[in-house]
Amino acid sequence: MTTMTPALDIVGVSVAYREVTALSDASLTLESGRVCGLVGMNGSGKSTLFKAIMGVVRPNTGSIRIHGGAPAAARKNGTVSYVPQSESVDWTFPVSVRDVVMMGRYGKQNWMRSPRARDHDAVDAALDRVNLTDLADRQIGRLSGGQRKRAFVARAIAQEASLLLLDEPFAGVDKRTEATITRLLKEIAAAGSTILVSTHDLHALPDLCDEAVLLQQRVLMHGDPREVLKPDNLALAFGVSTTSEAS
Template sequence: MSTDARPDPARAHTEPAAVVVDRLSAGYPGVRALDEVSITVGSGSICALLGANGSGKSTLFKALLGLHRPTAGTVRLFGHEPSTARRRNQVSYVPQHDQVDTSFPVSVEQVVMMGRYGHMGFTRRARPADQQACDQALEEVGLSELRRRGIGELSGGQRKRAFLARAIAQQAPLMLLDEPFAGVDRGSEELISTVLKTLRDSTGTTVLISTHHLAGVEDLADEVVLLHQRVLAAGLPAEVLTEEQIGRSFGAVLRETG
C-alpha cells in the first residue's frame, strides 16, 4: 500500500473540502483571539489567511494543527480531527521561525529528509523513494547545490526555502505555511509563490498560508480570508482585497493600538 497521501490533481476539486472550520472560538486567559470563525478551504486550492499581527492567525493555525484547544466550535481536515489528520500524514507545516537549532551540525539535506519520517516507520531508514522525494523537493526550491551545507550557514530566505522543501518532501495533501514571506527578499518571495502554484497545479495539494503581507496575494491565492478575531470577508481575491475591506481588517488593529 502506498504511503503517499498526496491527491491526484484531476480529482482534487471533486473531493471533500480540505479544511472546514465551524464557529470556532479560542483564546487565552483574559484574551479572546477567535470569535466564531467559520472557514471552508476547497481541495486543490491556495487560500491566503490575511490579517494584521494580533488578528488571530497564529491561534487559528495552532487549532488547525491540534496544538490549541478551542473553547467552542470544530476543526476538520479532510473530514478528520487535526490530530487524526496529522497521524495520517495529511498535513505538512512550514513554521514562521526555524524549528531546528541552527548551531546544530545538520545539513540542508538532512532537514529536508525529516519530511520523510512519517513514511519511514520506526527505523527511519531512507528508501529510494524517500531519497527521490528529498532530491525533487530540493530541486523545486533551488537548493540542490547547497544540500551538503549546514542549515545554520544559510541566509534567512534560504532557510525558509529549506523548510518549504521539507514540507514538499512530506507529500501531504494539505500544506500550512505561517508567514512564509516574512523576513525574505523579493527573489525568495517570488520563488516561494511560484513553487506553491506549481505544487497546486501539478499535485492538487491544498495550500493555506497566513500572512500580513498584501503584496502578491492577489496573484497567488485562489481564495482570501480577511481575519480580525472573526472573519471580516472571504472569497475571490478581487472581491475581498478592496480598499474598504482591507481598511476594516488592518484598521481594526490600528484603532485598538492607537
C-alpha cells in the same frame, strides 16, 4: 450527486487563553487545489488558527476537519505540513539542509525512523525542485534567508502533504525569492494540494492566491483577493485604510 469532502472545514471555532479570546466563532472552508491568503493584524488569531488546524491547540467550541479527519490524525500521518516563520527556528541546530527536508518523511517511515530508498528519492526530488541540491549537506543556519525558506518548502514537498500552512513565507526575502516561492506554491496547488498562507505582504496575494481571508478573531470576509483586499475591507481588519503592506 456526490459531494466532495473539503480539504479544510472549520466550523464555529473559538479558542481562549484564560481570559483572552484568540478566535471567536471562526468558520472557513477550503477546497482541494486552492491557495488562500490569510490576512490580519498581529493578535488577530492567525497563529492560533494555524495551531488549531495542526491539532496543537484544541478549540473550546467548534470543529476542524482535514479531508474529513481530525487535525491530530492529519499531523501524525503527514496530511498537513507547516512552514514556520524564520524567527521561530533555531538556526544553530546542527542539522543539514538534507536533514531538514528528510523530516518531512517522518510520518511515512517506520518507528525506527530508518529512511528507505523512496524517502531518499523524495528528498532528492524536493531539493532539486527548490534548487538546493548543491547545498544539501550545508548546515541549515548557513543558508541565506531565501534559501532557508526554500528548504522548508522542500520539506513540505517531500512530505507530500495535501494541506500546507505557511507562516509569513515572504518575510525577509528578495523579489526573486518571492517569485520562486510563489511559483512553487502555485505548482503544488495545481497538483491538488491546498495551501493557506499567512502574510502581511498584501502585494503578493493577488498573484499567488485564488482566495483570501480577513481575520480578526473571526472571519470578517472570505473571497476573491481583489475584493477582499479593497481598502474599505482592510479598514475593518486593521482599523485604518491601507492599500499596501500591513504590519
